[in-house]
Amino acid sequence: MNYPFENNIKKTVSDNLNSVHASEDLILETLKRLQLEGLVADDSEEVSSSVNKRT
């Protein structure tokens, strides 16, 4: 069943959440933490490369 303002809810939620983007700094910090915690064993070279590019 369609509710009269279901589209309003969908649009409001999407518009607000879609305005949030993870910054490159946050991504790199996260990759670095994952590396420090030993959670990137299988592809550590790939992650090391990204993290090292920044530092």
Add this chain to the structure above:
Amino acid sequence: MGKEFVLPATEDLVRLYADDVLRVTSYYLGKRCLAEDAFQDVFVKVLRKRDTFAGDCPPKFWLMAIARNVCKDYLKSSWSTRTGSYDQLTETEGEHTENKTTSSPNVRPSVDGREVEDLYFDTLNPEGDLWDAIQALDPVYKDVILLKYYCQMDNAAVARVCKITESSVRSRLFRARKKLAAFEDKNKTAKGETKYELSV
């Protein structure tokens, strides 16, 4: 039966789902610093649990479920207890909350004037809007709104993530829409516009 979905390698995983995870953590936690801390914790948890991914749902759904659980843990912390959110979170699966007194939908409980700049969604305004009302919903209703309208899951998928029945999903969606419709009607009445009719 083999795995239908597989998780990408670590960096691809983080980059591919970074926005989605941050959106979920900011949706539940609001504050930028908390949302970003939770963001990192989500990926730590995801990688620790990597071997448990059954491959029977898209990775995004699995990450969303973990992100939601991480946020719940944050909301259980002393920080949230001080702001009163956890009382709402711990209600028994939310089915008895119809008569519960809730705060005004245009007031977000954890917000004060000094903290506004640290929020991801700087939408506070004197009149309030639908987003403010969504943000002020009880967490059990925020869950279904997020999963249904942002993640675009069907009721069965929402039920799996929330570990409730599909009937409970329908019930929560109905109640959430009813609360939001009441808020919208109040706004429309104030503006002299037509009210929404909510049918079952």
